[in-house]
Amino acid sequence: MEETRSRSEWQRTFRTFAEEVMAPHVRRCDEERAFPTAIHERAAAEGILNAAFPEELGGSGLSCTEFGQVIGELSAVCPGMTWTLVFNRGALHPVVAAGTPEQKELFVTRLLKDNGYAALGLTEPENGSNLLAATTRAVRTDSGWLLNGGKCMSGNGTVADVFVVLANTVVDNRKRGLSFFAVPRDSPGVTVGEDIEKAAFRCLPTPSVTFRDVALEPISLIGRAGDGEILLNELLATIRIGGAACGTGIVAAMLKDALAWVGERRVYPDDRLDTLSHVRLTLGRLYVELCAARELLERATALADRGLPFGKESSMAKYYATELAVRASNEILQLYGWRGIAADHGVEKRWRDARALTIFEGSSEIQLLNVFREMRRAATGEGGL
Ligand SMILES: Cc1cc2nc3c(=O)[nH]c(=O)nc-3n(C[C@H](O)[C@H](O)[C@H](O)COP(=O)(O)OP(=O)(O)OC[C@H]3O[C@@H](n4cnc5c(N)ncnc54)[C@H](O)[C@@H]3O)c2cc1C
Known part of the structure; x- marks a missing residue:
């Protein structure tokens, strides 16, 4: 991709693709709950799939602001397809942020060149919101690390070439703490389960993956052993931008379609739906909230983009946009009558x-706890609330 594309050109490129x-x-x-391989291959060929990676690693170097905008464009058409892109970038965030040049070459640049996929292994059957309690465990050995445990709901999992896994590490039988490992899918002892059936994001495969005595070379450890919590917080703040952007993309698309619908639909012979004040007030309010x-x-x-902390702000953005998406989609669906629940609309x-x-990416409750x-910290500081 040429380096000089402007922000609006990027938005146009993604909108046209979508x-x-x-x-x-x-x-x-x-x-069909089908992973759209051909679409993702085309997205990779056009520099879209991996646009959010830095240019020096083979991506197109989108800023975080641009990332948010293009995720909104794609999500307006299909969040499930879009999330392959978000998880590719999100899963590899620890490598991009804290990997050595060798790790970046091995796990990012090569993967991008081969149009590969990455999956993120945070959630465990017993630990979803409470990621600090991860029971997947990596123990240091003479030749590297031995990984045991399992993850679930791993987006991109069935097609992933590499899993970036959060594990509890035990170093020299003393130091415990969280660490990230890049685990090649073909490592002996890695078993990827079947995709699970779900109501949403159905073309994004989210299988379980188990690790049984997986022997990892030292290069698999990303960052320092036990320091994974900082990377985890950064990673979560980054992918929450995707969640917030997806929420705004869905609401914008639904509002646009709803305006056309209420402008056409006559419930009474002389009155279109958009002559009812309830309808006008609903759509006007939802636009304010958007x-x-x-x-x-x-x-x-x-x-x-200015390199400043954005954890609280990304929690606020994700919380607000995603709660809005749930409420707005529910209210807008109501305006369509039976067509709202029919598949072909x-x-x-x-x-x-x-x-x-x-x-x-952390439920609404978890975002509010972050906020x-x-x-509370801000309230006792100089600036106040
Ligand atoms: C489409 C999809 C894709 C996903 N992709 C991935 C992926 O790629 N990788 C990955 O690792 N995970 C993935 N997940 C899993 C997701 O991140 C978890 O579902 C999420 O973190 C919540 O964990 P949980 O489902 O285990 O809920 P639980 O932790 O069991 O929580 C249950 C409920 O309790 C609430 N709760 C928890 N703690 C508190 C508290 N302190 N106060 C108040 N309420 C609380 C929660 O908000 C929630 O409503 C995906 C999930 C979905 C739906």
């Missing part, structure tokens, strides 16, 4: 996909 390449296949991929969600998102991405898919947003912690 409308021309993704849109015709959305319904089939959702119904603009507020975008402001929160831009505030978070602007901080990230596209409304019910957005409603289903929106529902998943307040659960993953509360930061708010």
Whole structure:
């Protein structure tokens, strides 16, 4: 990709891709729960799949603000397809942020060159919101590390070439703490399960993966052993930008379609739906809330692009945009009557996909707990609230 593409050019590129390449296949991929390999291959060829990686590693170097914008464009058409891109970047964040040049070459640059996929292994069957309690364990050996445990809901999992896994490490029988490992899929002892059936994001495979006595070379450890919590917080703040952008993308697309619908639909012979004040007030209010969600998102991405802490802001943006997406999709669906829940109007898919947003990347409750912690700190500081 040429280096000089402007922000609006990027947005146009992604919008065209979403409308021309993704849109015709959305319904089939959702119904068949099919991973859209051909679409992702084309996205890779056009520099879209890995656009958010730094240029020196083979990506197109999108800023965080641009990342948020393009995820919004793609999510308006299909969040499930979009999330392959988000998880590719999110999973490899620890390598991008803290990997050695050799690790970056091995786990990022080569993967991008081969149009490969990465998956993120944080959630365990017993530990979802409480990631610090990870029971997947890596023990140092004479030749590297021995990994045992399992993860679930690993997005991209069935197609992934590498899993980036959060594990509890025990070093010399003393130091315990979290660490990230890049685990090649073909390592002996790695078993990837079947995709699970789910109501949302159905073309994004989310299988379980188990690690049984997986022998890892020292190069697999990303960052220092036991220091994974810092990387984890950075990673979560980064992928939450995706969640927030997805929420705004879904709401914007639903509002646009709803405006056309209420402008056409006559419930009574002389009155279109958009003559009812209830309808006008609902859509007007949702637009105000969409603009507020975008402001929160831009505030978070602007901080990230300036290299400043953006954890609280990304929690606020993710919380607000995803809760809005759930509520707005529900209210808008109601305006369509039976067509709202019929498959061929596209409304019910957005409603289903929106529902998943307040659960993953840290649920709404977890985002509010993050905000509360930061708010309390700010309240006792010089600036106040
Ligand atoms: C489509 C999709 C894709 C996903 N992809 C991935 C992936 O690629 N990699 C990965 O590792 N995981 C992935 N996940 C898993 C996701 O990150 C977890 O579902 C999420 O972190 C919540 O964990 P849990 O489902 O185990 O819920 P639990 O932790 O069991 O929580 C259950 C409920 O309790 C609430 N709760 C928890 N703690 C508190 C508290 N202190 N106060 C108040 N309420 C609380 C939660 O908000 C939630 O409502 C994905 C999930 C989905 C839906």
